[in-house]
């Protein structure tokens with residue numbers, strides 16, 4: 001803990017900062033460590049997820065600890081209903097970041113907060129890598145969680161990303177501090193919880209260094225992904241916006257895929273592996289004026305429009321439109 005906090009302090013985060021404080025072990029530890037290091041400069045933000053029965057216990061713990069530490073606490077209520085096919089955890093995470101954005105806006109004016117710290121640790125990072133593998137993710141997924149990122153004016157940090165989870169709990173126990181256990185963390189219907197309960201103990205036994213080595217692989221993936229983004233931006237400048245089909249055809253299939261994923265992401269769309277394979281085949285086959293392209297990609301449609309590709313987020317097949 002001390003080493004991680006010293007490394008974070010050495011990166012000179014803008015103060016005052018806000019701790020994303022759930023009331024669980026990790027963010028309780030992060031709040032205590034920050035309040036100790038930067039007295040009077042620390043705020044806490046708690047998002048009350050209306051869905052969980054335990055949400056009131058979390059809030060109570062947050063209020064009590066913040067009172068004891070003299071840390072100003074902002075509580076924001078969100079209603080994170082998961083849409084069909086969406087995991088409740090993902091819905092809660094999205095609602096949380098929206099709430100952080102809103103808090104950042106209101107709190108920036110009042111308290112000038114430009115730094116938010118989140119308490120994910122080395123076990124969370126290893127779980128994220130395994131979760132990405134379990135979904136067949138590409139480099140962007142394998143890159144897992146960044147240590148630092150920016151949203152608008154606010155810089156988010158994960159200062160505990162190198163600290164093993166069990167060490168954080170030992171540190172809290174050593175201080176005689178308590179936390180609230182999230183009952184949904186043991187629900188093995190969620191893949192992440194199965195990874196935590198079954199795979200991490202097996203990895204601990206087989207490769208005790210797994211946290212550090214997985215983190216290194218994630219960092220390699222993040223670096224490679226950054227290069228792919230740069231290449232995609234350069235290639236996109238080359239083939240034009242929207243992408244010119246003849247120019248696309250001069251690129252290798254791997255570069256076409258990279259460019260098309262980048263361009264589609266800008267439109268808010270993501271192609272499955274099968275859709276991308278089909279799209280590449282269609283582009284290769286597009287050698288005559290009359291060759292049509294009309295493919296379902298993500299929640300919309302990708303079509304040939306003269307010399308270029310066009311994406312529309314309409315649910316309806318272009319063939320059925322007038």
Ligand SMILES: Nc1ncnc2c1ncn2[C@@H]1O[C@H](COP(=O)(O)OP(=O)(O)OP(=O)(O)O)[C@@H](O)[C@H]1O
Pocket residue numbers: 019020021022023024025026027028045046047048049096117118119120182185
């Ligand atoms: N309800 C919340 N309010 C504020 N911040 C939250 C909330 N839930 C999660 N966070 C932040 O996001 C981080 C990751 O959340 P996640 O749900 O993965 O872990 P967690 O088990 O809640 O962690 P912790 O042990 O800190 O509770 C937390 O460590 C915390 O910093």
